[in-house]
Amino acid sequence: MRRLLRPALAGVALMTLVTGARAADYSPVLVAPPVGVAAPDNGGWYLRGDIGVGAASARRWVYNPNPSWGITGGTYEHSTSSAFFFGAGIGYAFNSWLRADITAEYRVGGRFRGRDDLIAGPPNPPNVVGYQNNLRANMSSFVTMVNGYIDLGTWSSITPFVGAGIGVAYNMLGTTTDTGLQLFNNAAPSATAGTIAGASRTNLAWALMAGVTWDLSAQMKVELGYRYMNLGSFQSGAPCPTTCGTAIRNYEIRQVTSHDIRLGLRYAFGAPPVAAAPIVARY
Numbered sequence: 674m675r676r677l678l679r680p681a682l683a684g685v686a687l688m689t690l691v692t693g694a695r696a697a698d699y700s701p702v703l704v705a706p707p708v709g710v711a712a713p714d715n716g717g718w719y720l721r722g723d724i725g726v727g728a729a730s731a732r733r734w735v736y737n738p739n740p741s742w743g744i745t746g747g748t749y750e751h752s753t754s755s756a757f758f759f760g761a762g763i764g765y766a767f768n769s770w771l772r773a774d775i776t777a778e779y780r781v782g783g784r785f786r787g788r789d790d791l792i793a794g795p796p797n798p799p800n801v802v803g804y805q806n807n808l809r810a811n812m813s814s815f816v817t818m819v820n821g822y823i824d825l826g827t828w829s830s831i832t833p834f835v836g837a838g839i840g841v842a843y844n845m846l847g848t849t850t851d852t853g854l855q856l857f858n859n860a861a862p863s864a865t866a867g868t869i870a871g872a873s874r875t876n877l878a879w880a881l882m883a884g885v886t887w888d889l890s891a892q893m894k895v896e897l898g899y900r901y902m903n904l905g906s907f908q909s910g911a912p913c914p915t916t917c918g919t920a921i922r923n924y925e926i927r928q929v930t931s932h933d934i935r936l937g938l939r940y941a942f943g944a945p946p947v948a949a950a951p952i953v954a955r956y
Contacts, residue, residue: 716768719941722761723778727902727931729753729812734787734926737908747791756783756812756931764820766941773821776838783812785846785907785926805854808924810871811847814904816840816878830888834898842878842904846926847871849909869912872923876905884935896937904929 734751758781764774787808818840825833849869884898907926 716766717941717943719764719766719772719774719939720761721764721774721776721896721937721939722759723776723896723935723937724757724759725900725933725935726755726757727780727900727933728755729783729904729929729931731785731926731930732928734785734924736789736791736924747789749787749789751785751787751926753786753812753926753929754782754784756780756814758933760816762820764939770824770826771822772824773819775817775819777815777817780814780816780904780931785810785812787924787926804865806865807852808849808869810849810869810909812907812926812929813845813847815843815845816902816904818878818880820880820882822882824886827888832886832888834882834884834886836882838880838882840878842876843873844876844904844907844929845871845873846907846909849924851912867912869924870910872908872910874906874908878905879903886939892941894939894941896935896939898935898937900931900933900935902931902933904931 731751731753734749758778760776760778762774762776764772766772785808787806789804789806789808791804791806818838820836820838822834822836825835848871850866851869852866854865880900880902882898882900884896887895887897889895905928907929909923909925911923
């Protein structure tokens, strides 16, 4: 009996050791997920704010006279100054390369300077009269735009983009100061001065854009860009709307465009985090 028991006990002990060793090999190894890593923002809503400066120019400026007033010739000169602007908007990124937003901005600080040398003759006025006018007025605009952008890929957190926008510009021209000279029938010139009332005008606006975006984080981005914007036209009020009869009604500054440098900040909501790594078991 003892001879049979000893080999059996030895076999049980050996099986226990082997089973324990294999159980150790089957124990799972836990792999901790990465901490604090965020995926690129490939979609979702965002807010934006922008500031910038624009160098404005106009195609030309003209008076809108009654044809019977008798202007027979004239030359026109003009200049426009830069304007500052600030704005805000809300947008949506459809994926990693296509996004769109709606923006509103206020442009202020622009100035118009115009000079004309006009000749008017019969029948209104009855004699030949020459005028030289120097005009000064402030310009401002409130612009709302719908914009679309294509992001061209990201390298070291820098993303170049191109875009276009279309919208409405509410253009406002302040009170115009008009100074100059009047020459009547070749007599000595006499000084003239006066004001022309301000007025506003609503126009179609459009823009083309290009720039780069720098990712501060998955949610915060800085944008630096160039924009070419067409604001449409500005117009004045009438110099004397009720007493001049057939006199000049107003003047227009036509096809005002601006070369803008724009600095913006975008904040994206709900940038998706990287999914946690699964628990890996090693066998």
